[in-house]
Amino acid sequence: MRVRIAVDALGGDRDPVERVAGALAAETSEVQPVIYGPAGLDTCGLDHVVTHGMVEMDDKPADAVRGKPDSSLVRAVRAVGDGNADAVVSAGNTGAVLAASLLHIRRLESVFRPGIAVVIPSDHGPCVLIDAGATADAKPEHVLQFGFMGSIFAEEVLGIERPRVSLLSIGEEPEKGNQLTLDAHALLSASSLRFEGNMEGNALLSGETDVIVCDGFTGNVALKTLEGTVHSLLSALRGEITETTRGKVGGLLIGPAVTRLRSRLDPETTGGGYLLGLRGLVVIAHGSSSRYAIENAVRLAARGVGHDIVGRLAVALPERVVESSRSTNLSGTTRG
Amino acid sequence: MRVRIAVDALGGDRDPVERVAGALAAETSEVQPVIYGPAGLDTCGLDHVVTHGMVEMDDKPADAVRGKPDSSLVRAVRAVGDGNADAVVSAGNTGAVLAASLLHIRRLESVFRPGIAVVIPSDHGPCVLIDAGATADAKPEHVLQFGFMGSIFAEEVLGIERPRVSLLSIGEEPEKGNQLTLDAHALLSASSLRFEGNMEGNALLSGETDVIVCDGFTGNVALKTLEGTVHSLLSALRGEITETTRGKVGGLLIGPAVTRLRSRLDPETTGGGYLLGLRGLVVIAHGSSSRYAIENAVRLAARGVGHDIVGRLAVALPERVVESSRSTNLSGTTRG
Structure with missing residues (x-):
């Protein structure tokens, strides 16, 4: 099975064509990027999930997620929550990616904040x-x-x-x-x-x-x-x-x-960073990401899936937190 | 009249000898560095105010200022408050310089925080x-x-x-x-x-x-x-x-x-930064300042005196603050 990476084609400062080019460059026999973007976008043969609307960089995160459920950003993130992708890469509004992730992927049980x-x-x-x-x-x-x-x-x-x-x-x-x-x-x-x-x-x-x-x-x-x-x-x-x-x-x-x-x-x-603390893998790329950065971000996402970062955090984090709570007497009360 | 710059010889990561060398290099017919440091220090002919004790980098600022009134740091800062120097340069504990300045030089009337x-x-x-x-x-x-x-x-x-x-x-x-x-x-x-x-x-x-x-x-x-x-x-x-x-x-x-x-x-x-908002001029240099940095910090202090930064802030700041309070209705109530 190839690793499926949902790639948000919109958001940030660059053209969707750059996103597609980056995703295409990262495609291998093991990594399958899937483009989430508007109809009419040439995805150069990559799988294309057609989305509607775009989250702007100055959209309020909560409004964007509620008001634009069919946007490329929200749909790409949701693909991970729904099990249709193993990870998502977005160079869009970070706050909106976070809000969409909290809603559609959800936090790991013991996590306060991603x-x-x-x-x-x-x-x-x-x-x-x-x-x-x-x-x-x-x-x-x-x-x-x-x-x-x-x-x-x-x-x-x-x-x-x-x-x-x-x-x-x-x-x-x-x-x-x-x-x-x-x-x-x-x-x-x-x-x-x-x-x-x-x-x-x-x-x-x-x-x-x-x-x-x-x-x-x-x-x-x-x-x-x-x-x-x-x-x-x-x-x-x-x-x-x-x-x-x-x-x-x-x-x-x-x-x-x-x-x-x-x-x-x-x-x-580097390509971007991992948004940790969720039940699925999210990679946040720079808004200014070139095709080269997107290529590396997709690879980063695939490596994260390979390392099973989410699974390892899910197992190791509760142990550490409990252990630490015991030693510092913080238990549930400090949950912010 | 030469501009008198009090130079704290202690604090930071370097030897007092480096401080003296830097101060000496900055001496001109217009700029007169005065060394504040322990007895026995060779000040190479620069004026020397003998001080007792040293503020450590991990001293709590308030304790240092109260408990070590004769230290090089506190005495050098106080020289400005007392009118014995036109400005002070210290590469010591920043918090202690701030605390000593608030006590011995004091804030400009309209300033909340330096x-x-x-x-x-x-x-x-x-x-x-x-x-x-x-x-x-x-x-x-x-x-x-x-x-x-x-x-x-x-x-x-x-x-x-x-x-x-x-x-x-x-x-x-x-x-x-x-x-x-x-x-x-x-x-x-x-x-x-x-x-x-x-x-x-x-x-x-x-x-x-x-x-x-x-x-x-x-x-x-x-x-x-x-x-x-x-x-x-x-x-x-x-x-x-x-x-x-x-x-x-x-x-x-x-x-x-x-x-x-x-x-x-x-x-x-650059040599350091100006601690603004006080009734006298304070230059804060890096703890790691070499003699070259101290030389530039003394020059920075002298330029600040030449520009009469303190006098200009004292005149211009109240006008701006009043003007802004009027337009934003903040007046005295937001004073923190």
Whole structure:
């Protein structure tokens, strides 16, 4: 059986044709992308589920999900909930993907709030940042749970034993941070996680950790800042290099090195993030995703299915949460 | 009269000798650094105020200020409050600098909370980010006021007419963000500021704006992420380049271009940020500041005195705040 990946053809800044091209490039004997998009779209031979309407980037998530049940975004997400697809990829309105997922795929039993897990290509190897933008107003117990989800993800998918967990804050000392990180720090310290304390933004790429936890607002700002800085820096380097003949020659010579670097750090190489904590697999791609990014996002989704991320979280998460509740006396009462 | 800059010789990760060397390098016929540090420190001929004790990076700010009144940090800050120095530079515990400043220099009358303003060398020229870490748990009205302070700063110091103000959030649409940014967005929209809406982290360097406002937690994470990414990327580039002979030759040729780029984006070139909203001038430098960074921080302080930032904020801020209160009906009641 091929893995079926529902691909939302609409939303974001790019043409549906780009989505189709990316999905097509990811098609293999094991991976079958299915396009969810409007009638008339040329899907180049890929299966096509015809949808009606489009969720706009500024639609309110709840309204979009209720008011546009036949849109490409909602239908693609629902395909996972209904068992018609093994995973979904969308580069549309993140809030709407989240709302549609909560309604049609639903949370795993022990999960308070979903979190987006993104793999960061740090200098010491891959590490996972969670939450990259699903839960903007997270409570301390949500951040604790992101720690559990990220830790299980790092173990099962990245193959890291006893992953180190760090809390993104504004100083390494436990008393540095805002009220949320101070409270989350206390919960993480008391948990069964291998918690290594706070880390600062400048260690995102250079830090020796495996899981970086934070609320979705902070994670999103940090991740986009990282991506934007890589982009600006490589552009500026190109600009500087082409200013002089000497620089041009040097630039040609270091071209392959820059390409290797870009391919490591370019978010398009990663393709997107997993929305974890649900009963099905959802991959959230950048709104600006090119066909290359969509191709990688479909591959990411297929790998997630192969690793059975959802099944592993479903088994491991309740154990950890119960264990942690026992040791910290939090039990059900902190459920936010 | 030379401008007198009090330099805290202790705190942060570096040796006091580095602080002295940086201060010495910044000494001119117009700028007179004064070292605040322990007896026995060789200040290389610079004036030396002998202090006792040191504020540690993990000291609680309030305790440090009350319990260590004769420490280099507190004495250097107090020198500004007492009129013995025109500005102070510290690379020590930021929270303690803030607490000492609130006690010994005090807020400007109309200011709710101080904010750290850092100049970011964006692709389109300098812009100012405020708050980079003074007020970690900011309220919407604090963020609004950071907008006023940043705007006045951009006008008076950067020479930008009618500066554009953007709110750092997780989507460009007004309804994207956390509760704080949603509320701050409403206040900023209703104010007399030239508010251009939300911006995302990836636009920090590439965005066409003049003032970026956010709470101190978010600003600190974003700024440090930016700095860390620049550092990691240039290191990785160096690593890639030195792997092959071809790369090595290319690297030599593009050396000057990389140096120009690093000198634009290296936080050590900026030296630090201004702690705005006080009755005196405070420059907060990185804990990791080298002598070169301290030299630039002392110059930054001297420029701030030259521009009379404090005087200009003292005059312009109450006008703006009153004007905005009238138009938004917020008056005194939102004071946090």
